[in-house]
Amino acid sequence: MITCINLGKSLSLLLDAATEIQMDPEPTEQDKAFLTRQLVQVTLPHSSPGNVPIWKRRNGNLTLSIRPGWNHEKDQPIGYPFGSIPRLLLFWITTEALRTQSRKLELGESLAGFMRDIGLDPSTGGGKRGDGRRLQNQMERLFRATISLEMMDTKDKNVIGKRWIDMQVAPEGELWWNFKNPGQATLFGSWIELGEKFYEAIIASPVPLDKRALRALKRSPLALDLYAWATYKTYSLNHHKKVEQFIPWHAFMAQLGAEYNDHKNFKKKAKAAFKKVRSVYPGLEMEEVDGGFIIRQGKTAIRQKQSRRKLSTKISG
DNA sequence: TCATTCCTCTGACCCGCCCA
DNA sequence: TGGGCGGGTCAGAGGAATGA
Numbered sequence: 351m352i353t354c355i356n357l358g359k360s361l362s363l364l365l366d367a368a369t370e371i372q373m374d375p376e377p378t379e380q381d382k383a384f385l386t387r388q389l390v391q392v393t394l395p396h397s398s399p400g401n402v403p404i405w406k407r408r409n410g411n412l413t414l415s416i417r418p419g420w421n422h423e424k425d426q427p428i429g430y431p432f433g434s435i436p437r438l439l440l441f442w443i444t445t446e447a448l449r450t451q452s453r454k455l456e457l458g459e460s461l462a463g464f465m466r467d468i469g470l471d472p473s474t475g476g477g478k479r480g481d482g483r484r485l486q487n488q489m490e491r492l493f494r495a496t497i498s499l500e501m502m503d504t505k506d507k508n509v510i511g512k513r514w515i516d517m518q519v520a521p522e523g524e525l526w527w528n529f530k531n532p533g534q535a536t537l538f539g540s541w542i543e544l545g546e547k548f549y550e551a552i553i554a555s556p557v558p559l560d561k562r563a564l565r566a567l568k569r570s571p572l573a574l575d576l577y578a579w580a581t582y583k584t585y586s587l588n589h590h591k592k593v594e595q596f597i598p599w600h601a602f603m604a605q606l607g608a609e610y611n612d613h614k615n616f617k618k619k620a621k622a623a624f625k626k627v628r629s630v631y632p633g634l635e636m637e638e639v640d641g642g643f644i645i646r647q648g649k650t651a652i653r654q655k656q657s658r659r660k661l662s663t664k665i666s667g
Numbered sequence: 668t669c670a671t672t673c674c675t676c677t678g679a680c681c682c683g684c685c686c687a
Numbered sequence: 688t689g690g691g692c693g694g695g696t697c698a699g700a701g702g703a704a705t706g707a
Contacts, residue, residue: 397678397700433700484701569676569701618693619678 367566368629375633376653377560384444387555388412388499390582393606394440395432396571405430409605411502419494431492435484437574438468439492441564443519443544444552453549457525457540461485464540469565493520493542499551517548557582558652563630573623575606580627580634581651588647598642 392407392414406415418427431439446455458464465485500514523542544552559581567573587595603616621638628634633649 435701572677616678617691 365629367562368632371560371562371630372632375649377562381561382445382652383441383559383561383564384448384556385441385559385578386444386552387557387582388414388551389440390557390575390578391605393575394436394571395430396575397432407605411504413498413500413502415498415500417496417498418491419496428494429491431488431495432571433488434568434571434574435488436492437571438564438568439489441559441561442468444556447544447549447553448556451553453544453546455542455544457542459539469561469568489525493523495519497548515547515551517551518545519548521545557585558650560630560651563627563651566630567626570623570626572606572619573626576620576623577627577631577651579606580624580631580636580645583645584634584648585650587645588650592647594644594646596639596642596644602642 392409392412394416395405404415404417406413408414416430418430421428443455447453458467468485496516496518498514498516500512502509503511503513520542523540525540557578559578563577564574567577583595587593599617599620602620606620624636628636631651633651635646635648637644637646
């Protein structure tokens with residue numbers, strides 16, 4: 351009985367979002383979100399990488415690596431950001447940085463308001479399993495981490511040079527929230543200041559997304575990644591007037607599912623996640639073929655005509 | 668209201684079947 | 688025989704219900 355109710359809730363969230371998006375494909379200004387192109391092409395871990403000194407993911411010539419921040423009190427690493435919450439935080443950070451055109455982002459006077467803003471539920475209490483504690487933990491992991499992007503320049507398969515950028519996500523900030531009591535307003539507003547390099551990177555090439563879809567997919571980090579990737583890829587094909595592109599499963603796994611040890615498992619999970627993505631992104635044109643899938647030109651999650659004003663000079667490749 | 672408990676979801680791993 | 692595929696189980700993380 352409980353199983354039926356829970357399945358129903360989870361499914362109905364997706365179905366509600368799918369119906370809403372089909373009825374009204376263009377989101378309101380409030381329902382628009384953004385994520386930087388580099389973090390669409392190479393993504394954060396889906397699950398905890400464990401106690402390793404550095405975490406890396408590679409897509410062609412582009413490598414993303416993350417080094418966790420240091421907890422001086424406990425004299426140990428804070429840990430890596432992983433799962434859905436840091437992804438929701440990155441959507442929020444990119445969207446706010448673009449909206450305000452400022453490195454300093456106001457998080458608000460109440461944790462509950464911020465949680466609702468990024469798609470979490472403040473009514474889950476302040477216990478260790480509540481959204482508040484999870485958010486606190488993942489905020490610390492994400493904000494204190496150092497993200498590095500490295501681009502290899504090659505000619506005839508030989509490396510002729512490389513460029514890199516090391517970015518601290520938020521080297522400064524103040525959090526005055528009561529994580530045990532998310533609804534409690536505080537005397538001072540909480541804020542973070544994004545690292546200069548990180549700020550420049552995220553506003554340079556934003557990919558527009560639909561918050562309604564993000565809310566419906568928030569339980570699956572893989573589905574969130576695939577949704578952002580599919581939106582970016584469709585935009586890219588349209589922009590370059592390329593009709594379609596074949597994506598081999600092995601290359602796709604290296605890009606978005608590198609931590610999967612079993613490529614069969616990745617394919618199985620990716621196919622299931624794509625089903626969810628297509629329900630909230632009806633404009634996605636893709637077809638499975640031998641060894642991979644073909645993605646074609648189609649409608650982007652946000653109408654290109656509107657978003658292009660901001661993006662035409664910013665998105666490339 | 669908050670913290671805990673229970674259940675679901677997701678990723679890892681294994682196994683067996685099928686086909687070339 | 689090896690690769691592709693689907694199904695099952697297990698552990699950890701996430702979501703929802705419940706009792707103090």
